[in-house]
Amino acid sequence: MGDVSVAKNWRLPVMGDVARLAGVSHMTVSRVLNEPDSVRPETRERVLLAIEQLGYRRNSAARSLVTRRSQTLGVVCFDTTHHGPASMLNGIVHATEEAGYAVSVASLRRLTADAATQAVQRLVHQSVEGLVLIAPQAVEAMAFVRALPTTLAVVAVENALPTVTSVSVDQVLGARLATEHLLSLGHETVHHVRGPADWSEANGRVEGWMTALEANGRPVPRELAGDWSAASGYAAGRKLARDPRVTAVFAANDSMALGVLRALLEAGVRVPEDVSVVGFDDFPEAAYVTPPLTTVSQPFREVGRQSIEILLGEVEGGAARGASAVIPPELVVRASTAARRR
Amino acid sequence: MGDVSVAKNWRLPVMGDVARLAGVSHMTVSRVLNEPDSVRPETRERVLLAIEQLGYRRNSAARSLVTRRSQTLGVVCFDTTHHGPASMLNGIVHATEEAGYAVSVASLRRLTADAATQAVQRLVHQSVEGLVLIAPQAVEAMAFVRALPTTLAVVAVENALPTVTSVSVDQVLGARLATEHLLSLGHETVHHVRGPADWSEANGRVEGWMTALEANGRPVPRELAGDWSAASGYAAGRKLARDPRVTAVFAANDSMALGVLRALLEAGVRVPEDVSVVGFDDFPEAAYVTPPLTTVSQPFREVGRQSIEILLGEVEGGAARGASAVIPPELVVRASTAARRR
DNA sequence: GCTGCCTCTGATAGCGCTAACATACCATCC
DNA sequence: GGATGGTATGTTAGCGCTATCAGAGGCAGC
Incomplete structure (x- = not known):
């Protein structure tokens, strides 16, 4: 971990700094980070050492500017204070993180087409690569999905929108x-x-x-x-x-x-x-x-996992729409039911 | 809303496209977006029309690369499937959106220093401008806060970390x-x-x-x-x-x-x-x-609101650490309590 | 020894935007 | 009428990264 104590006008280390310290060009640093095998082990070690010493981290804005990938997924949800939606969101966040993506959340205040459109626009504007919709299917309110950039991967959870892949509990x-x-x-x-x-x-x-x-x-x-x-x-x-x-x-x-x-x-x-x-x-x-x-x-966790799996399949695999998934729930018998007597 | 139907190798419109269509330089477009008053109304209208026609949206990666601002806040949380944490998260997401920021969520799987550090690193790496910690105060696990870039604004919720502004219910x-x-x-x-x-x-x-x-x-x-x-x-x-x-x-x-x-x-x-x-x-x-x-x-909503208010005060107002806030809860008397009889 | 062809590294040109400075234009003043 | 200044716009140079191609060096083959 590099020196964290900081002067007033500190500049975070950039690739060039690492390159200078390691005595290579910034391109070599980039290669160590992106395709380590293309760099001679000896050089690679030197670069990695320099990275460690400076506590260097790539600037994600610069990276996504040039790669056109944000490594971010967006989630549109509604009222996640209750157990069901909260668990779903939780499952999705975990699955997304595990896949190495960031999660940007937009929460609807009202179930109107307007609110939904705005939320999606906000996320699209943040250059998310895929979208998970956990909002309920107010059919009318969700018409906006057609206005989505056709390049954007979308998975709807519990929401059988006609044109969109969906994952749901049966x-x-x-x-x-x-x-x-x-x-x-x-x-x-x-x-x-x-x-x-x-x-x-x-x-x-x-x-x-x-x-x-x-x-x-x-x-x-x-x-x-x-x-x-x-x-x-x-x-x-x-x-x-x-x-x-x-x-x-x-x-x-x-x-x-x-x-x-x-x-x-x-x-x-x-x-x-x-x-x-x-x-x-x-x-x-x-x-x-x-x-x-x-x-x-x-099985909220499972729903989250599968949504992300399918979504990332679309994101990384190309335009192909993944198959929708339906996950079976289970009956849990406790004490509020009994044979009829009345 | 511009044409959304799309050829295979479509390129999203960029500022230059708008500029060409409006017959101005890309700088004027930028000005229309950032300081509209500095542009003659007539020109401004032309530019806005062009923006509309093309369905143009600024590229946020390019923008944050140069401004060094991501307009994103990070939230570190833990197990938001229960009502308390879920409501807190919800309040924070709403407040953040209202302020025009995006919300990136990192959810801890375990309450260890390691997990917490990784989560924070991930968010920092995403160039969040501020951080809300809703994770519980496992004192040892939270020592990592000292390793945070001192420039990053942080607010802890329900978490009286010594060096960090906090918002909590009393x-x-x-x-x-x-x-x-x-x-x-x-x-x-x-x-x-x-x-x-x-x-x-x-x-x-x-x-x-x-x-x-x-x-x-x-x-x-x-x-x-x-x-x-x-x-x-x-x-x-x-x-x-x-x-x-x-x-x-x-x-x-x-x-x-x-x-x-x-x-x-x-x-x-x-x-x-x-x-x-x-x-x-x-x-x-x-x-x-x-x-x-x-x-x-x-008052979960209120906690969310105040955290974000304070956090954005730090983010936008400079390095000054905001004052911590304590919000009073209320007793709700129902039927599970009665005068002693036993 | 020269050619050909690998492997590794470097130089350079953008990605799309904003900051900073430059310029054109018009109004103003003595 | 030329100096002055303010306003609206344009030109240029990066932000920090990756893509692309060029070059350096090594090793084989004839």
Whole structure:
């Protein structure tokens, strides 16, 4: 590590400084850094020593100016304070770093086409080489994707945009697992508290739930609308609690499931004795709520990993669009579900 | 918006292209972009029109190469899948974007000096102009901060590093509020489930709790160790449940509080009738767990905003180190606490 | 010994932008 | 009318790197 103490007008060492110290030309330094094998071992050692002594690091701006590569990926996301999106972002950041790329994050404040376009523009302007979209599929809001430079590699997460490669958890399967689990416990049918209609996750879960009911010839009750929040789950739960025919509820995420649990409890409905409840996400506290929540676990890390893998395939491999990936979730059975008794 | 359809070997428009189209020199284009008032309105309009027609955007690499400014801030964080860190990151990203800077994120995989140094190096290498550290204060692991280029502006969040400006929530105050709330309900003393010792948040909360007990002349029970997870809270809760003298518990975060709740419930201890429990964080589900959790709400957004404000003050204002800020949290009373009865 | 052909290193020219200075032009003043 | 000055624009020289080609040196072959 070079000398870090610093005079007022210090200049970071540049390639020329290293070259002078090593007694070579700056081109040789560049070669040591870019294609070490093309330099005689002896020379290479001298250069590496000089680099070490000066604490030299290449200037990335200069480098990307000439190579036209920024070694940066952009992530567009929305509200990452909740467990699902946060984990997804986390997975993506880790995978990106592992691949030696930097991550630039743009977070949408509102789900409008305008906000999305601006975010993408900002990232494009930063010369990102690829883009990960974790924002929900407000179809209209996402039309902007067509305005993207066609050279830019894009992967959408949980977002089946027609023209874009996507990586997603198999929401339909997850919902089927949840619903079938409840049916297998002897429940006549399953009620559903759904997520917002402009999230494809929400729609996938509705689809899986319906499919499972229909495949088993069960009546499909009217779904209740939620907005992912525990408060909306609570509101839905109050309605469900009033209907004595309800014995099984599948909430589209754990927060809403928690709200349902709360509402049922307050109404004197016992879980799982009277009503069974299943969530979705398997957030870290799911095993410790009362009662411990049966839910569907999403492999967020894996989604992050695969998105980046595909994205970098496009970035480095050329224009070819990678194949979309779908990753299966898993049902985790805990204590909020039981055989029908009511 | 210029023509986006693209031939195979398209070259993005550069300043010279705009200049040619507008019939000026590239310097005038640069001026229109950087100091519009120095250009005659008539000329300016011509240039702006040309920019629009070509869909021109300045090349940020070239720009930052010559200005030595990247308009990018770096964030070092650790495990942002939980509500607290995720919200903090979110607040910081929003504030940074609002200020017109890009955000580059580096996420630590492990809390070691090595990982931290590498993360910082990566960001420095990306020429970030300032650094926000949201990583916990593993004092030893953070020694690397001294190795930072002294020219780099740094703000630590929740991390009282001696030589670095910091922004934090007043953990001591929050813990005092929680503890005093419990004492005011008639509890003789309050037991504490603490967070890991290498997190300054955890230590601040221990301090506030102790201070409150001592100020009121109460015995200070031995604290129980936790690791922020609900599982560790559960383990602590089982111990607490065995001790009939325990009537009030302050857990250092909501997850652990949830674990405590669960353990007490399983042991047949009623909350809040037999034992009162307070958490910390006010995570979004806190109002819907059973019973709704009394907790301390942290102003994450505000912390993000202030960190960036201070950081940009340093970045743009020169070398002067900004004053550290401490933001007060608030007690939110719900149903997990009640007057002593046991 | 000269040619040919490797391997390694150096000189040079940009990448696209801004900083700094140069110039043209017009208005102003004595 | 020429010196003065202010304003709008142009010219030039880099920022720190990589790409490209040129050159130096070594070694084989005839």
